[in-house]
Amino acid sequence: MSGQSWLIAWIGKTDHEAAEGKLGKDVGPIATALTGEPRYSRIYLLTNYDFARSKRFCAWLEKTTGYDSKQVDLYQVDLESPIDYAGIYAAVSANLKGAGLPREDVELTFHLSPGTPAMAAIWIILSKTRFPAKLIQTSRERGLEPVNFFFDLASDFLPEFLQRSGERITRLAEGAKELAPAFDKIIHRSTAIRQQIELARRIAVLDVPVLVLGETGTGKELFAEAIHAASPRSAKPFIAVNCGAIAPELASSELFGHKRGAFTSAVADRKGHFREADGGTLFLDEVGDLPLDTQVRLLRALQTGEVTLLGASKPVKVNVRIVAATHRDLASDVAAGRFREDLFHRLAVGILRLPPLRERDQDAAMLIEHFLAQINADAKGRPEAQEKKLSEGAKKVLQSYEWPGNIRELYHTLVRAAIWSKGPSISAEDAQAALLQIRRQGDTVLGRPLTQGFDLKRILDEVARDYIARALKQSGDRKTVAAELLGFPNYQTFGNWMKRLGVDSTD
Numbered sequence: 114m115s116g117q118s119w120l121i122a123w124i125g126k127t128d129h130e131a132a133e134g135k136l137g138k139d140v141g142p143i144a145t146a147l148t149g150e151p152r153y154s155r156i157y158l159l160t161n162y163d164f165a166r167s168k169r170f171c172a173w174l175e176k177t178t179g180y181d182s183k184q185v186d187l188y189q190v191d192l193e194s195p196i197d198y199a200g201i202y203a204a205v206s207a208n209l210k211g212a213g214l215p216r217e218d219v220e221l222t223f224h225l226s227p228g229t230p231a232m233a234a235i236w237i238i239l240s241k242t243r244f245p246a247k248l249i250q251t252s253r254e255r256g257l258e259p260v261n262f263f264f265d266l267a268s269d270f271l272p273e274f275l276q277r278s279g280e281r282i283t284r285l286a287e288g289a290k291e292l293a294p295a296f297d298k299i300i301h302r303s304t305a306i307r308q309q310i311e312l313a314r315r316i317a318v319l320d321v322p323v324l325v326l327g328e329t330g331t332g333k334e335l336f337a338e339a340i341h342a343a344s345p346r347s348a349k350p351f352i353a354v355n356c357g358a359i360a361p362e363l364a365s366s367e368l369f370g371h372k373r374g375a376f377t378s379a380v381a382d383r384k385g386h387f388r389e390a391d392g393g394t395l396f397l398d399e400v401g402d403l404p405l406d407t408q409v410r411l412l413r414a415l416q417t418g419e420v421t422l423l424g425a426s427k428p429v430k431v432n433v434r435i436v437a438a439t440h441r442d443l444a445s446d447v448a449a450g451r452f453r454e455d456l457f458h459r460l461a462v463g464i465l466r467l468p469p470l471r472e473r474d475q476d477a478a479m480l481i482e483h484f485l486a487q488i489n490a491d492a493k494g495r496p497e498a499q500e501k502k503l504s505e506g507a508k509k510v511l512q513s514y515e516w517p518g519n520i521r522e523l524y525h526t527l528v529r530a531a532i533w534s535k536g537p538s539i540s541a542e543d544a545q546a547a548l549l550q551i552r553r554q555g556d557t558v559l560g561r562p563l564t565q566g567f568d569l570k571r572i573l574d575e576v577a578r579d580y581i582a583r584a585l586k587q588s589g590d591r592k593t594v595a596a597e598l599l600g601f602p603n604y605q606t607f608g609n610w611m612k613r614l615g616v617d618s619t620d
């Protein structure tokens with residue numbers, strides 16, 4: 114960028130009072146910013162005070178700071194109220210636009226200190242969106258300081274977003290309700306999921322990036338599909354990519370494509386997932402696993418709407434909505450430098466948080482019913498098919514389990530339990546055996562995180578159930594022997610434990 118630098122600010126009460134000699138030695142925020150370095154080529158001031166008073170301020174400012182009157186511009190801006198955010202946003206945007214901003218050759222700086230907090234907030238928003246600008250502030254104690262913000266609001270959506278009234282968004286989302294039966298696939302009874310679906314519906318119709326957070330198997334991809342189906346892009350492709358499954362050295366070529374010969378193993382042209390999803394939605398699962406160089410390219414693609422194939426010289430336009438997902442704590446990845454902060458803020462415009470199944474009140478019971486019906490329907494017509502039902506004991510076992518693998522684990526457990534049960538009824542042991550399979554892969558009974566939803570009693574019950582099932586198996590289902598194996602004083606105590614925990618070998 115060459116040439117000009119402009120300082121833009123509201124004239125505040127303190128500035129006027131300083132010019133009027135009411136503050137002793139204090140020269141006020143604007144003059145403080147203009148007495149030292151840097152020297153700006155233009156001072157662009159806005160006032161919502163009496164214009165003549167602000168003119169006198171400008172004359173004083175020139176004398177105090179040595180700026181030339183030709184460098185100082187003053188504009189009267191009519192505001193209904195100095196604390197009306199929407200009014201300030203509209204008035205300032207119109208004024209700056211009228212001045213031909215933003216301009217390639219003009220570097221803008223907004224001064225946050227003069228004016229009301231609402232005015233400062235609007236400067237921040239504008240600096241991150243329509244009018245990219247540096248931010249400064251001044252104080253009596255510390256003089257002039259730059260203000261660094263860690264976030265980057267996506268410049269292509271926010272102005273549009275602010276102009277849409279809440280009503281319009283709701284109407285759009287209502288329309289999408291009828292058009293998007295995809296959300297119906299998300300089986301739930303919990304308030305937490307209902308709220309996330311409501312949010313997803315609203316976000317779906319806005320063309321903004323979405324970040325879906327949640328443990329493995331919580332339904333992140335299901336939500337991404339539903340968002341796509343409820344969006345104006347639904348007729349275009351939905352491409353799902355598991356970033357965690359791509360070798361780091363191939364990540365850029367998988368996403369952005371390559372020309373034949375771009376690198377040794379590039380034996381043919383490759384389109385890349387971005388271009389495959391053109392017009393539609395690209396679902397980047399496990400986005401936190403992308404290597405840093407691919408993150409840089411992804412950020413650039415989002416900022417410019419263009420991708421450059423590896424080995425190509427010119428970029429090509431793409432129009433893709435990103436829905437990203439991760440089970441990782443991306444904020445700590447950002448802190449550790451593993452994930453780019455600017456990319457994080459670009460992706461996390463709409464955020465959905467899917468709680469683990471153990472924190473979803475009653476969802477497990479509903480999902481169990483749903484999946485069992487599905488398993489029965491899938492099996493229908495096969496010669497050996499039997500309509501399977503869960504015994505009360507099996508229900509207890511499944512409903513009190515923690516589901517570290519969430520809905521995916523629940524589904525596979527049911528499939529296994531249905532296969533293993535010999536008769537039409539799935540017993541508690543069948544359920545137990547189907548669960549144990551997974552737990553053995555990495556039992557973490559002693560390593561579970563102490564997070565919300567932690568329930569020691571439940572974990573102890575799980576352990577007890579596990580041993581009781583093993584003892585029954587080892588004893589050939591003879592309860593007296595099983596009781597002995599477990600160190601119970603008598604058969605009755607053992608029976609009571611079985612009953613309480615829903616383990617019933619005879620059901």
Ligand SMILES: Nc1ncnc2c1ncn2[C@@H]1O[C@H](COP(=O)(O)OP(=O)(O)OP(=O)(O)O)[C@@H](O)[C@H]1O
Nearest residue numbers: 298299300328329330331332333334335440520521
């Ligand atoms: N609420 C739900 N209702 C019905 N099915 C669900 C629900 N949530 C998830 N599923 C199903 O569970 C399985 C796992 O869900 P999904 O793949 O969306 O999870 P994920 O969070 O993307 O997992 P990962 O992080 O491991 O990629 C899928 O078969 C999905 O259809």
